[in-house]
Amino acid sequence: DAKTTQPTSMDCAEGRAANLPCNHSTISGNEYVYWYRQIHSQGPQYIIHGLKNNETNEMASLIITEDRKSSTLILPHATLRDTAVYYCIVSETGTYKYIFGTGTRLKVLA
Amino acid sequence: DTGVSQDPRHKITKRGQNVTFRCDPISEHNRLYWYRQTLGQGPEFLTYFQNEAQLEKSRLLSDRFSAERPKGSFSTLEIQRTEQGDSAMYLCASSLVGGNTEAFFGQGTRLTVV
Numbered sequence: 001d002a003k004t005t006q007p008t009s010m011d012c013a014e015g016r017a018a019n020l021p022c023n024h025s026t027i028s029g030n031e032y033v034y035w036y037r038q039i040h041s042q043g044p045q046y047i048i049h050g051l052k053n054n055e056t057n058e059m060a061s062l063i064i065t066e067d068r069k070s071s072t073l074i075l076p077h078a079t080l081r082d083t084a085v086y087y088c089i090v091s092e093t094g095t096y097k098y099i100f101g102t103g104t105r106l107k108v109l110a
Numbered sequence: 111d112t113g114v115s116q117d118p119r120h121k122i123t124k125r126g127q128n129v130t131f132r133c134d135p136i137s138e139h140n141r142l143y144w145y146r147q148t149l150g151q152g153p154e155f156l157t158y159f160q161n162e163a164q165l166e167k168s169r170l171l172s173d174r175f176s177a178e179r180p181k182g183s184f185s186t187l188e189i190q191r192t193e194q195g196d197s198a199m200y201l202c203a204s205s206l207v208g209g210n211t212e213a214f215f216g217q218g219t220r221l222t223v224v
Contacts (some may be wrong), residue, residue: 001133020189034212036215041116041220042217042218043116043201043203043215043216043217043218044153044201044215045215046213046214046215047214049212087152093134096141096143096154096158096203096205096212096213097143097166098145098153098155098159098213099155100151100152100153102150102151102152103152
């Protein structure tokens, strides 16, 4: 079973920030939080990952709570092309045997 | 190198036939993974290789499924005697071993068994 819990779906207005939450209350000390997204009929696309510090790259920011039991993926200025299913995964570093849940279906509205 | 490549992108086969899919990982990546994804679900792990060694197989990988990575580069996934329940997207991913890195996925092969 997936170690994460995500809302089934979310809507976001184009140009606004999209904040996607993820609960991972049973995360262990050597497990990273990874985020991937999947646009219809394509393979999952890596977005970002982190251990305990907040991370930012050209696509998104990842905010991890101090107790590491939850995190939020932030897309700062959502566009229509960000409409996708977003998966939050916890995985021990270096294993990549990801256990995907059903993810959050994000719809960006014009 | 433009990423993980999978071939074919789509395959339609009749029940009972054998099919084989190919995955070419990112060239310097020594780990290669196969996943399966059915409609409305997230991908499910099937198996992975480190170089040419198959290190783990999921219980989802029935004896009709076999995967190889003969020279530690490309990999093939064969399904024998296909069944309608095998209809799915088959995804390949690759990564470096260990460290603080991520896995990269290909675009998948969509199999339809009729």
